[in-house]
Amino acid sequence: MKFTMQTEDLCAGVLSVIKALPVRSTMPVLEGVLIEATNEGLHLTCSDLMFQKECFLPATVEEEGKCVLKGKFLSEILRKLPNEPLTAELEGLVMKIKSGRVRQRLQCIEFDEYPMMRAKGDVVDVKVGAAQLRSMIDRTVFAVALDDSRPVLTGALLEANADAVTLVATDSFQFAMTRLHQNNGEIEKRTIVHGKVLNEIAKMAEETEQDVTLSLTATHLTVQVNDTRLTARLLDGNYIDYKRIIPKECKTRVLVNTADLYTMTDRAQLIAREGNNSIVMHFEDDTLTIKAESYVGRGEDAMEVSIVGDPIDIAFNPKYVINILKNITDETVYLEFNSPISPCVIRPVQGDAYLYLIVPMRVY
Numbered sequence: 001m002k003f004t005m006q007t008e009d010l011c012a013g014v015l016s017v018i019k020a021l022p023v024r025s026t027m028p029v030l031e032g033v034l035i036e037a038t039n040e041g042l043h044l045t046c047s048d049l050m051f052q053k054e055c056f057l058p059a060t061v062e063e064e065g066k067c068v069l070k071g072k073f074l075s076e077i078l079r080k081l082p083n084e085p086l087t088a089e090l091e092g093l094v095m096k097i098k099s100g101r102v103r104q105r106l107q108c109i110e111f112d113e114y115p116m117m118r119a120k121g122d123v124v125d126v127k128v129g130a131a132q133l134r135s136m137i138d139r140t141v142f143a144v145a146l147d148d149s150r151p152v153l154t155g156a157l158l159e160a161n162a163d164a165v166t167l168v169a170t171d172s173f174q175f176a177m178t179r180l181h182q183n184n185g186e187i188e189k190r191t192i193v194h195g196k197v198l199n200e201i202a203k204m205a206e207e208t209e210q211d212v213t214l215s216l217t218a219t220h221l222t223v224q225v226n227d228t229r230l231t232a233r234l235l236d237g238n239y240i241d242y243k244r245i246i247p248k249e250c251k252t253r254v255l256v257n258t259a260d261l262y263t264m265t266d267r268a269q270l271i272a273r274e275g276n277n278s279i280v281m282h283f284e285d286d287t288l289t290i291k292a293e294s295y296v297g298r299g300e301d302a303m304e305v306s307i308v309g310d311p312i313d314i315a316f317n318p319k320y321v322i323n324i325l326k327n328i329t330d331e332t333v334y335l336e337f338n339s340p341i342s343p344c345v346i347r348p349v350q351g352d353a354y355l356y357l358i359v360p361m362r363v364y
Contacts, residue, residue: 001037002087003061005085007081007086013044013057014078015079016053016055017055018075019053020046020048020053021071022049030048031070031109035069036065049115050232051200053228054228054229067108069108069109077097081104090108093110094106094107117220117233118220119217124215125213126184126187127211127212128182130212134205134206136165139178139354140177140178140198141169141198144170145170151237152192154194155169155195158192160188161184162184163183164182166180168239175358176324179353190239194232204230205225207225208225219233220234221234247345251310252283252310253334254305254337257331258333265322266322268291269292269322272318275296286305289301290302292318309337312337316361330348332349333346340360344360346358
C-alpha cells in the first residue's frame, strides 16, 4: 500500500472516525483505524460493534492495500505533523509516513478480518432538514439516561409517520419531546437510537445544508453526509408509553419569560449545589419567587409572571430546569402544574414543537 494526500485531510478523517472507538475492548483490532487504499481513494473505518463510522477521502494511490493502526495514537501523530503533503507506504506490518522533513514508522495491528457492520433487511428512509434535525437532537438528547441500569433509556425514541417525526428521551427525572410536522409519505416507524449516536448525527448534520436521510432497518440505522457514513445498531427493548405520563390538564398555568427564568435559576443553583441541590419556586399573585439555601448562604429572587390557577410551591433540581431552558429559543413558555409532587410540564405558547417534563424534588 502506498498513497499521497494532504496531512490535514487525513488528520480530519481520522479524528472523525475515532469517535467510534470503544472505551475498552478485548479485540485489539477494534482499537485501531482500518485504512484501505483503493483506486477510488482512501477509506477509513472505526467500530465498537455497536457504532461504526466511515470516511472516504481523496488520495493519490500508487499501490492498493489495507492495514490497521492504533486509532488515538495515529490521531496524535497526525496532529503534530507539518501541514504538507503526506506519503504513506506499508512495508509488512510497518507504516512509513513522510511529511515534509518528518519521518515516522508506525507498527500496525495484526488482523485477519475487520468486523464491519452492515445493515440488512427492508429499509425505511426518513428525510429531515439538516438544521431541523440538529435542533431536534439538541432539544432532547440531554435527557437520555447516562447509566446502563435501564439500557433502553440510554437512547431516544424516534417515531416517524405520515405527517410528523418525533424524538423522545427521558432518564426518569427529566423528559424531553420534540416534534417536526412534515410530509413523510406512507411511513410508520418506531425505533430507539443510542444517545451517543444521536450526538454524532448532529455533528454530521452541521456539515451540510441539505436534507439528511436516516435509513432504518429492523436492526440498524445508517446516515451518510458528504463523505462520512455512520452505521449504528438500534437498541432492543420496549420504550415507555410516554403518552400516558403527559398530564392531560393542569390546575396552575404560568406564562414566563424564558431568558429571565434561565438567569434566575442559574443564579440560584450556585447556592443550591453546595447543599441538597434543590431550589424552591413559589408562584402567587403573578409573581415567581425562587429560593435557594445551603451552608454557603441563602438566596432569593423574584420576577413578574402571569398565573392562571392556584398558588403553588414546588422544588426542583436546578440542573434539569437549566438543561431545558437553554434549548428553548421562544421568548416565553408555559409552565403547568397540578401539585408539588407531580411533574411540571413546559410547553410552547403556540404549537407542539416541544414538550418537557421535570419531576419535582421532595424537600423536608
